[in-house]
Amino acid sequence: GAGVSQSPSNKVTEKGKDVELRCDPISGHTALYWYRQSLGQGLEFLIYFQGNSAPDKSGLPSDRFSAERTGGSVSTLTIQRTQQEDSAVYLCASSPRTSGGTDTQYFGPGTRLTVL
């Protein structure tokens, strides 16, 4: 079946502009995660959505970052007033959230954001 998809695959923007990154999770997956991966670095957690529950925003680095998930499916990560340090690959992952909390995460291909 179709995996997690993200768009755009690449985004180049100027400092100070706003950007929106989109994630389409696997159909039926109730959990959705956003991560940031800087060059040569690990996966930095940003935000977690589970069904209709309030999202866990504990990883968002500043109030310029926000995300929403409409209808429990598609998610959009918005970065306002982008800065050069926001340049990174933004990865989305979804999981089916089985009981016991031992879910496998399925990652999208990522959006490479470059802020000039």
Added chain:
Amino acid sequence: GENVEQHPSTLSVQEGDSAVIKCTYSDSASNYFPWYKQELGKRPQLIIDIRSNVGEKKDQRIAVTLNKTAKHFSLHITETQPEDSAVYFCAAKGGGSYIPTFGRGTSLIVHP
């Protein structure tokens, strides 16, 4: 919160050798430990995982071991091949949490 340390950051081996990557975690309540492989320019993909009720799991040339007492787990790759070259990430997920904490990754290079 959970803290995961991963070593080494870079590992270079000859084709056919074994490779071992080690991770330690801090939260004794963690109960799920996945390993992901990320090839250059591609998405991370789960290669193997282990839950806290077992000590070892194998899948062909890869295996993962877990020592709950010492709070560390390791990835073992035998008979390495050039296509094993990638960045490998470990992660730990605490009991009651749905957000895994990732290690910083190990870049494995297998020389033919």
